[in-house]
Amino acid sequence: MKAVTYHRHGGPEVLTVSDLPVPEPGAGEVRVRIVVSAVNPTDWKSRSGRLAPSAGEGELQVPNQDGAGVVDAVGSGVDGFAVGDRVWVLLAAAWKPESGTAQEYVVLPADRLVTLPAGAGFDEGAAFAVPALTAHRALTVAEDGPQRLAADALSGKTVLVSGGAGAVGNATIQLARWAGATVIATVSTEEKAALARAAGAQHVVRYTSEDVAAAVRKIAPDGVDLIVEVAAGVNAALHPEVLRPRGTVAVYGDDGGTGSVTVDFGRNLWLNSRYQFLVLYTVGWDKLRDGASDVTAALRDGALQLGPDHGLPVHRFPLTETARAHAASEHGITGKVLIDVTPAS
Numbered sequence: 001m002k003a004v005t006y007h008r009h010g011g012p013e014v015l016t017v018s019d020l021p022v023p024e025p026g027a028g029e030v031r032v033r034i035v036v037s038a039v040n041p042t043d044w045k046s047r048s049g050r051l052a053p054s055a056g057e058g059e060l061q062v063p064n065q066d067g068a069g070v071v072d073a074v075g076s077g078v079d080g081f082a083v084g085d086r087v088w089v090l091l092a093a094a095w096k097p098e099s100g101t102a103q104e105y106v107v108l109p110a111d112r113l114v115t116l117p118a119g120a121g122f123d124e125g126a127a128f129a130v131p132a133l134t135a136h137r138a139l140t141v142a143e144d145g146p147q148r149l150a151a152d153a154l155s156g157k158t159v160l161v162s163g164g165a166g167a168v169g170n171a172t173i174q175l176a177r178w179a180g181a182t183v184i185a186t187v188s189t190e191e192k193a194a195l196a197r198a199a200g201a202q203h204v205v206r207y208t209s210e211d212v213a214a215a216v217r218k219i220a221p222d223g224v225d226l227i228v229e230v231a232a233g234v235n236a237a238l239h240p241e242v243l244r245p246r247g248t249v250a251v252y253g254d255d256g257g258t259g260s261v262t263v264d265f266g267r268n269l270w271l272n273s274r275y276q277f278l279v280l281y282t283v284g285w286d287k288l289r290d291g292a293s294d295v296t297a298a299l300r301d302g303a304l305q306l307g308p309d310h311g312l313p314v315h316r317f318p319l320t321e322t323a324r325a326h327a328a329s330e331h332g333i334t335g336k337v338l339i340d341v342t343p344a345s
Contacts, residue, residue, distance in 0.1 A: 004016070030107070064102045070086055101341070120304075127167075142226050149175060167336055226247065229252070251277045
């Protein structure tokens with residue numbers, strides 16, 4: 001089978017197309033024929049060595065956490081999946097160094113597979129995994145908010161989404177609207193403002209040309225319930241300006257920052273504000289499974305959709321051009337980078 005591999009950390013040039021044996025599933029495992037793989041920042045950061053490496057230098061690795069495809073073989077002791085089932089996967093590359101989705105077949109434990117609902121395609125299954133699970137976690141950590149998402153679960157809540165044109169920002173907007181929230185998104189350009197509106201944000205603020213605090217307070221005079229934050233250090237001073245008492249900042253990124261976040265102790269103290277940092281790798285499988293269940297429900301309801309009409313342009317690459325796909329994501333292309341691995345049928 002064709003697989004994209006690397007043996008050392010570095011730029012996209014370390015990725016090569018290799019021929020590997022088709023793996024066989026063991027007890028409790030399932031083999032999936034990957035139809036579509038997706039690229040997230042975590043994938044190229046892992047490849048470059050910026051994140052804690054999943055394998056040592058010289059060891060074969062296959063990139064990409066997210067993908068969707070068809071069950072091809074089932075190991076002993078597996079219930080709930082059969083050959084031919086359409087599935088999306090959870091953190092594939094975190095299982096083993098060679099278990100990323102940039103390959104034609106991958107073997108994973110059955111608990112890392114999620115049934116793809118009717119009406120949702122392989123593109124959606126691959127594209128919304130890490131972004132939507134991150135968004136789900138961010139939307140369910142507030143002290144006064146729900147721990148699960150469903151239609152109307154966030155009714156009456158106001159959510160501020162930082163970076164509303166990014167993949168996580170887009171998933172956050174779509175999930176929050178599905179759950180009944182009022183959504184305010186911040187963006188840098190009018191092009192990105194159009195994408196945030198297409199995703200469903202009722203209000204969009206351009207932080208490059210507007211007073212964000214004044215604009216948000218005009219929309220939400222009592223403050224917002226939750227901030228979903230991609231630029232923690234840069235926006236730390238804004239948070240107490242717009243949070244309501246007992247409000248929460250869910251932090252998943254530090255874009256443009258230094259790696260350290262300085263908060264105003266007094267103002268946050270009197271607000272009883274809460275900061276929740278989050279990353280999927282250590283959130284716990286109970287949270288991942290709950291998130292996967294709710295994301296699947298949103299997919300089933302048509303609440304998570306791709307394309308520019310839904311605020312998330314798609315950029316496609318063949319498996320043989322995975323290096324270019326990684327480079328596109330690393331260079332900040334707006335939208336979702338997908339890799340066509342095998343035919344859909």
